[in-house]
Every structure is written in C-alpha cells, then in structure tokens.
Amino acid sequence: MRKNIIKISVFAGLITFGACNSAKNSNSENVIISENIINTTLPDIAISEASVKEKLEFLASDDLRGRQTGTEGINKAAGYIEAFFKKNNIKPYYETYRDSFEVSDRTGFNVIGFMEGNDPELKKEFIILGAHYDHIGIEKAVDNDSIANGANDNAAGTVAVMELAEQFAKLKANKRSILFILFSAEEMGLQGAKHISKRLKSEDLDLYAMVNFEMIGVPMQGKDHLAYLTGYENSNLAEKFNEYSEAEILGFLPQAKEYNLFKRSDNYSFYQEFKVPAQTISTFDFTNYEYYHHVSDEAEKMDIAHMADLIEKVIPGLLKMTNTSEKEIKLN
Numbered sequence: 001m002r003k004n005i006i007k008i009s010v011f012a013g014l015i016t017f018g019a020c021n022s023a024k025n026s027n028s029e030n031v032i033i034s035e036n037i038i039n040t041t042l043p044d045i046a047i048s049e050a051s052v053k054e055k056l057e058f059l060a061s062d063d064l065r066g067r068q069t070g071t072e073g074i075n076k077a078a079g080y081i082e083a084f085f086k087k088n089n090i091k092p093y094y095e096t097y098r099d100s101f102e103v104s105d106r107t108g109f110n111v112i113g114f115m116e117g118n119d120p121e122l123k124k125e126f127i128i129l130g131a132h133y134d135h136i137g138i139e140k141a142v143d144n145d146s147i148a149n150g151a152n153d154n155a156a157g158t159v160a161v162m163e164l165a166e167q168f169a170k171l172k173a174n175k176r177s178i179l180f181i182l183f184s185a186e187e188m189g190l191q192g193a194k195h196i197s198k199r200l201k202s203e204d205l206d207l208y209a210m211v212n213f214e215m216i217g218v219p220m221q222g223k224d225h226l227a228y229l230t231g232y233e234n235s236n237l238a239e240k241f242n243e244y245s246e247a248e249i250l251g252f253l254p255q256a257k258e259y260n261l262f263k264r265s266d267n268y269s270f271y272q273e274f275k276v277p278a279q280t281i282s283t284f285d286f287t288n289y290e291y292y293h294h295v296s297d298e299a300e301k302m303d304i305a306h307m308a309d310l311i312e313k314v315i316p317g318l319l320k321m322t323n324t325s326e327k328e329i330k331l332n
C-alpha cells in the first residue's frame, strides 16, 4: 500500500456497427469503430483537492463566525462533521458523536468517530487521530473584517482528520481500532483534549499512539521532509513512520523544540494521561504564514494541493501503524 493513486486502464473494446442505410444510398455502408480507454483514479485511495477545498471553505466560512467554543458557529461545524462521519460509515464511539464538557460559562463538545479494527485481538488497541476544530471567534476588526476564520488554525487539521476517516472507512484495512477526534476548546487552554483524554483513561482505553494535526495549510520551503513532528525526540514515531512510508514524511523543526510546541496542542493531554507517543504533525514553521490568530487566516490563503498531498502521503504510515503485530512505536 505504498502508492495511493492507482490508475486502471479499461479497454472497453471495439464496437462495430454495420449500418443498413436507406434506399437513397444503399450502396454505401457505414462502419463506426469506437475504442474507449477509460482512465479511472480509484476514489477510495486518492485525496481529491476538490473535497479538501470544499470542507476547508465551509469550516472557515464567515457563516461559522470563527468557531468559538459554545457558539452557534461551532455548533454548525460539529453538525457538518457528524453528518460527514455518518455518511461515510464512521460510527459514534459513545451514544452520540458528541462528548460534552463544561468550560468556563459554556458547554463544549468534542466530536468523536470510531472505526473498529478488523483483527479480533489487535482491535482492542487504539490509535487516535485528532485535530482541534474550534477557533477564537470574533476579534478586533482589520479592514472591516472581524471574523477570525481559523483556516490554517485549524480548519486545515480538521479537514485532514475528516479525509483520513473517509479513507480508512473505505479501505477497511485497519487491524487496530481508530478514534477520529475533533477537539473543542483547544483555544481555551486545550480543554477539550484534557476532558476526553481523562475520560478515555478512566475507561481503561488501550491507547497505542495519538497523532494530531495542526496548521497543515501552507507548505514548508527548503526542507527534505514534508512536515515536522512536535516532540520529535520524545519517541521513535517519526523514524518508524518514515520507515513505514518508505519516504521522508516527518522531520525535526528546531523552532518546534524551542517553543515547546509538544505541550501546546491537544496531543499533550494524551501524553500526560497515557504516557504513550502522542505528537502533532504540522507544516507551520514560523516563517511561512503571517496570519496566526489573525482575522486574515482565510481559506483562500491555503495551499490546497499541498494539503491533499500531505493527507494522502500520511495514509500508508498510519495504516501500517494500525497493522503491525507489535506496538513498535515507543517513547524514548
């Protein structure tokens, strides 16, 4: 499962029509030869730029008002993700897709989808793929725009998890079980992830690893890897992931260590609760995007081709993580 795009050529064959014509030109015979070669990109293993764009534009639209926890805007985002899970046969892990919690004066909810593993033993072990879908809402206006749309932070990561859920549901090839979690209240101090990591720990979830997606909307320049992994030296995740992928997908970013990004996103709560590899994949490198927490963090500034490419290229590594007989990824 290395290549994600498979082209099939279907030779539809020769279709020959011998036409009997009217009396007028009965001495002629029309022969039409039709040769159809259909090139099909299998929809179940390629990430379409159009579908990435559509999701991103919805999640980062002004209509969602910056997806602040506890608002109607984020409620719409949650409804959109739930409908997508349902349509793609991703089941709720709990009674509904929503895992609710109280934060300050409001109610937040994480959205959780579940894809059970297909191996009777390995399915008891879980991998969590996550991203926060909340953002900061309304900010001080710049050029009459006061909506912080949060396209890169983190509609982009949310789209990645949705696309991955769709692909895993189609592949039906994961031996371990997968939870797809979209976190709320990240922007209020990683509250959604704190809540659900404690809840899952109290339920004795056998967590193998957690992989989080943050700010993957703009590519890094001049790197020999596609994305970086926070907490790079905390585990062998990047090393094993690249080995599984047979490609340099994940690397080290010095600034990620300098600013301790490992502790600054939703992966951290899972590390704290479970003491297993729990890290974030990102392509925000502090030089490639100037609209962090800015009202101009808009969908049109995202590089859709880069996003689709990255999402597609992490699939083989993630799939392999769900399928190795032993838990090969470990904390250092």
Ligand SMILES: [Zn+2]
Pocket (backbone or CB within 6 Å): 132, 153, 154, 186, 214, 215
């Ligand atoms: Zn973020």
